[in-house]
Amino acid sequence: MFEEFPFAFQRIQTDRGREFFAYKFQERLMEYGIKFRPIKPRSPHLNGKVERSQKTDLEEFYPTINLKAAEIHDQLSEWQHYYNWERPHGSLHGKTPSERVTELSLQTPFWDDVDALYDPAKERIQEQNYYADLQIRKLKRCL
Numbered sequence: 001m002f003e004e005f006p007f008a009f010q011r012i013q014t015d016r017g018r019e020f021f022a023y024k025f026q027e028r029l030m031e032y033g034i035k036f037r038p039i040k041p042r043s044p045h046l047n048g049k050v051e052r053s054q055k056t057d058l059e060e061f062y063p064t065i066n067l068k069a070a071e072i073h074d075q076l077s078e079w080q081h082y083y084n085w086e087r088p089h090g091s092l093h094g095k096t097p098s099e100r101v102t103e104l105s106l107q108t109p110f111w112d113d114v115d116a117l118y119d120p121a122k123e124r125i126q127e128q129n130y131y132a133d134l135q136i137r138k139l140k141r142c143l
Contacts, residue, residue: 002032006101008114011035015047021128033118041130052091056083 001009012029014020016038029036039046061079065072088094095103124140127133 006105007108008111009034010109010114010117011037013037013039013047015039015044015050016041016128016130018128021126023125026125030120030123033115033120035118035123036126038126038130049091 009032012034014036019025020036020038026036044051057079061083065075069075084097086096088096092100101108127136
């Protein structure tokens with residue numbers, strides 16, 4: 001991801017899938033100074049961009065390919081390029097993601113700026129169980 005995106009990551013927002021709560025995943029984010037912000041349970045509207053992207057993939061990409069084909073990686077690369085560089089997006093008022101990133105480039109902080117704002121003392125390994133994690137947060141505030 002770091003090589004693909006032309007901007008610094010400040011935080012990553014995910015659903016509450018187990019893969020995101022692995023210690024190694026969260027530790028790696030901390031090493032890079034990236035805040036981990038999982039959404040609350042039963043809140044898919046908070047992950048709307050991802051949900052919409054997946055719907056577009058289901059409607060426009062998957063019907064055109066054979067998942068068992070040898071050239072699946074090439075087809076995925078072509079789709080990724082088309083989706084980000086050529087395909088207009090309604091949520092971006094008809095612009096492509098690459099056009100929007102270019103528009104925002106002057107407002108986007110560099111890695112050094114993001115890194116300077118990152119406070120490791122405010123970050124911790126989070127639990128997948130939202131309610132258990134809330135209790136841990138409350139306990140840590142009392143200490």
